[in-house]
Amino acid sequence: MKKNRMPFLQLFLLFIAVLITSCETKPSKPNILFAILDDATYSHFGAYGCDWVNTPNFDRIAAQGILFNKAYTPNAKCAPSRSAILTGRNSWQLEEAANHWSYFPQKFKTVGEALSENGYHVGYTGKGWAPGVAGEIDGIKRQLIGKAYNNKQLTSPTSGISSIDYAENFIDFLDTKNTPEPFMFWFGSYEPHRAYEFGSGIEKGNKNLKDISKIYSFWPENDTIITDLLDYAYEIEYFDHQLGLMLEELENRSIIDNTIIIVTSDNGMPFPRIKGQEYELSNHMPLAIMWPNGIKNPGRKIDDFVSFIDFTPTLLDLAGIENSGMQPVEGKSLSNLFYAENSGIIDSSRDHVLIGKERHDIGRPEDQGYPIRGIVKGDYLFIQNFETSRWPAGNPETGYLNCDGSQTKTACLDAKANKDTFKYWAWSFAKRPEIELYNINDDPECMINLAENPSSSSIINELKKQLYAELKAQSDPRMEGKGYLFDQYQYADKSGVNFYERYMRGEKLKTGWVNASDFEEL
Structure with missing residues (x-):
């Protein structure tokens, strides 16, 4: 009998080793940092080839994660775009929430509310779902993306930039989290929404009129418009700096590896013929996603069409939430794109939005x-x-x-x-x-x-x-x-x-x- 014990013990230990290895390779529920600019067109980031807007932190996320070349919002305006993100449904499926400045319908639970109900610590700083009225359910004010963390303030570099200290409020949020619970934090920058401090890009951003050699052909070309564009660029760079501070905090706490970081904008730049319209520059959004523990072969560039309605099913999928209580979502999880290894087109069914x-x-x-x-x-x-x-x-x-x-x-x-x-x-x-x-x-x-x-x-x-x-x-x-x-x-x-x-x-x-x-x- 003794001769048979050793092979059995070896097989048992091998089974345990395989089980442990499989557990290590499957990511646990990730933390979520969702960073969203307020009015920025996709082409004005370094990772997309722009040389007059400096975005090293966005570019880092793209280089260490995935850069999406064909990401679109269904509706190029603040509130309806954010409604699509939070529900996984297109504007025309959201009743009042299809409109800007709406009363958010009670029937539509948001992904923030679903995550909060399923063990996630949820909160935001800056601009959340807005503008509009979130309303109440059973006499309780709704928190569509959790509690607001806006108490920390700073002296803003221009009159057009918010005084909310986004990065310090992120630290406050993390400090209130129970150690084992995952989190979902929405960093809603008010930049580069108007108004700008005219000339701030040159005076405070060290920019020059010669930085921009060509503007869109539907505007007259003059120094005033170029100055306006440089002010816009400076505000994007401010967002990027705040994002970098948040990345540093995640690294300092050793939690960046299992944090999925999503960076995008709600709609195109706040200039004529773009924001509030439905042209290519209105709806085509920047999108970079980094998740060290989950994304295979980082540094890829994906050409599949993706829509903002894909964010909610992605987050529910990664959080392991099967019964969210939300209205049926129209979007599809992006997780298969994370686990693929190639660039280019991954899922041929993603051929339109x-x-x-x-x-x-x-x-x-x-x-x-x-x-x-x-x-x-x-x-x-x-x-x-x-x-x-x-x-x-x-x-x-x-x-x-x-x-x-x-x-x-x-x-x-x-x-x-x-x-x-x-x-x-x-x-x-x-x-x-x-x-x-x-x-x-x-x-x-x-x-x-x-x-x-x-x-x-x-x-x-x-x-x-x-x-x-x-x-x-x-x-x-x-x-x-x-x-x-x-x-x-x-x-x-x-x-x-x-x-x-x-x-x-x-x-x-x-x-x-x-x-x-x-x-x-x-």
Whole structure:
């Protein structure tokens, strides 16, 4: 009998060793650091080849993780974009939350709430889900992404940069965490949202007008606009610096290896024809993700199309939450992309994304929106504008309120008065045709509408057919002849309700996000 004990013991020990090894190779529930800029276009980061914005920490995350080349928000405006992130559902699936400044519907639990209910320490600093009213459930105020950590303040370097000390508030958050529990922290920078301190990029960011050799062709080129762009760049760099401080804190606490760090923006830059619209530069977002314990073969660049609705199922998947109590999500987990080893296209089914919008800022009669649906597939962006009689950036007489005030906006508005420069006004503010089609590989600025060419009819029909089929499957009210519902949802900032009618009656209303000169006389 003694002769048989040794092989059995050896087999038992081998089994234990294999079991331990397998446990070591499978990551435990990761911590989550979700860092989101407020209004930044994907191409203005070093990892994407920009040489006039310095983003060493974003670039580090890309180099030590994954850089996504085709990440899109479904809706290029703050609140609806963040709603999609937190629910895993497209705008048209979110009732009131499809709109900017909405009352967040009770029926939609967020991923932050689900993580909190399943053992995660959840909180945020800076801008969370906003602007809007999160509401209450059973008399308790909702915390869509946990408790706010904003007590630590600093002297900001410019008048346009928030005084919230993001990094110190992250430390406060970590200090309140019970040792064994994982965390989810949302770093919501207020940068590079407007307004900027004009000239701060040059005066405080050590930038130079010569740093930018070319600007987008839909704006007039002058030193004022370049200065505006350099101020924008400086604020992105401020975000990146704060991000770097958070990475240092994770390293100091030896918890960075099992922390998944997601860095993106909510929508494109706050400049005419970008933020609040649905063009390539509006919806195409920066995205870098690092997770030392989980991502295989770091340093990869992935060309699969991914949408913001993919974040929620990804986080639920990695946290091991099968019964979240959330409404069904439309997105797909990104985890298979993390565990792959190649660059390029990993999942051939990820060959497109859907985009769209309803009401953003007010300023049209009856608080109407500017409804759009679109699809990005392959090299093409197809857009359908449903209400072409409306002004896409808001009415002229009420200041084009869906375009933030700036030196660049002023230059484009001033261009309207001269027939030689009128095109700069038209590209950003004029009414648009029902159908637009762009080859975003050849024309990322979306300047040549291929829908005007009869030879594009087949690709238009193909993309429209797919778009409509998916929207119907997702129960988009606009596909059921009920698009009016989005305009009927009340604007949650009561001071702005019925803005157009009140303004036209002569009432003095606050519009701090635009300039007085933006309002045109009829």
